[in-house]
Amino acid sequence: MTVLSDIRLPVRAETPSLVESLADALLQPILAGAWRPHDRLPSEHALAEQHHVSRAVVREAIARLKSDGYVETRQGKGAFVAAAPGGKAFRLDSAGDDDHLLELRALIEADCAALAAERHTERDLRNLRAAQAAMRDAVAAGGLGLAEDIRFHDVLAEAAHNPALRRFAAFIGRHAREAMQLARLSQLREQNRLAEIEAEHGAIIAAVERRDPQAARAALQNHIAGGLRRHGL
């Protein structure tokens, strides 16, 4: 069972390390377009001097940009802005606007629901019902059923039978839950709204079972909208 103490609040605003600061500083001109694809970056030695850090710090910062696909390095030649900057990893941290993030999540999960309606197996349906039952039990036991709710949405994504979609749904779901300020979840019990969630989950299962993609999509959008309403957004 998930309790409030398990929820990790963003308490610490730790001082960013030299590596992080430098990586951000180097990313800036790339994002802004001041450094264009195929441009050569200053050498590690030059960057170390300019930013008053050691070459090791420069190397780690560039390594980070490399792994995200912003720069490519070639031994003996130098470091270059990648042809398609940022093509290796998708991040949400810079997005700032929660509304757009939550909407993106709603779209993705609606896609999951629609595909699940078309493709689910008997096993998927059993898993969905089991996930809902687990959440009902958790709530009955006095918990909030947070972990069980996450599990329900993952099972739904699994029923879409597309691993890439499932992985992205899990990824954006985590960010969306953080954006919704989970600390407020305690209000759910007070306002006795956990029953609403269960009813909405049930509607999703029913639409999936009927193999009705449009209804599944609509049921999920209604569920997300309900979540936003419950969190006062």
Next chain:
Amino acid sequence: MTVLSDIRLPVRAETPSLVESLADALLQPILAGAWRPHDRLPSEHALAEQHHVSRAVVREAIARLKSDGYVETRQGKGAFVAAAPGGKAFRLDSAGDDDHLLELRALIEADCAALAAERHTERDLRNLRAAQAAMRDAVAAGGLGLAEDIRFHDVLAEAAHNPALRRFAAFIGRHAREAMQLARLSQLREQNRLAEIEAEHGAIIAAVERRDPQAARAALQNHIAGGLRRHGL
């Protein structure tokens, strides 16, 4: 205008660096669940000895895992598997199956089209028509209009008025195009199928203009399906 020589083929299967190898080696037990969240990793010194590399290499490998959100480090305590491993960045490189990637792209772009139908402004509509005209001109000039096609899809995503969605559409679009083996694009001209693309784009614009989300979604899915057919997938 985009020509074939601009298309970057995946020729090089360069030897992975020590850092990349080690980062993958450390990621393995995390993904497999052998190292669970909050577990402590071996110290940098121990890892350096185990893998017969220097501490600098270990540090860069761990820095990469940190930036992806797989591990967190605290000075004096050590490195730990993150509570939500991989929560900071979404990657597609490991998802071997192209079909799922291409389907995810179709879903995302269909969402873009549906939202664009609901929210587009006059300016968006002008941009869409301009993008289509640019592609027509490029094709008329003997090119394949690849860059213009990319632009059309980006303008469509922009018309959805959700920056997060637009960024993800661009991200997955790049990967999808790579998966479709762009080198085969030369077949398009031979088979005179560029006109098909233009017609499909036109259908999307028409649905958006009518503010008909379902039709826009269907038009885009038809467009993606046509692309797959044209590439023999």
Next chain:
DNA sequence: TCCAGATAACTTGTCAGGCAGGTTACCGCC
């Protein structure tokens, strides 16, 4: 015996310098 404080032994963060291997540009020689 128990407790508190000093301390030693870890950890990561950062620095300095160096060598190896690859690339480029220049310069002198033919």
Next chain:
DNA sequence: GGCGGTAACCTGCCTGACAAGTTATCTGGA
């Protein structure tokens, strides 16, 4: 003018060291 060698760059990788934070142990006093 062309060609080859070489020097000066670049990144990849290594070694060794110190600073700063954390933890466990040990010691001394009550």
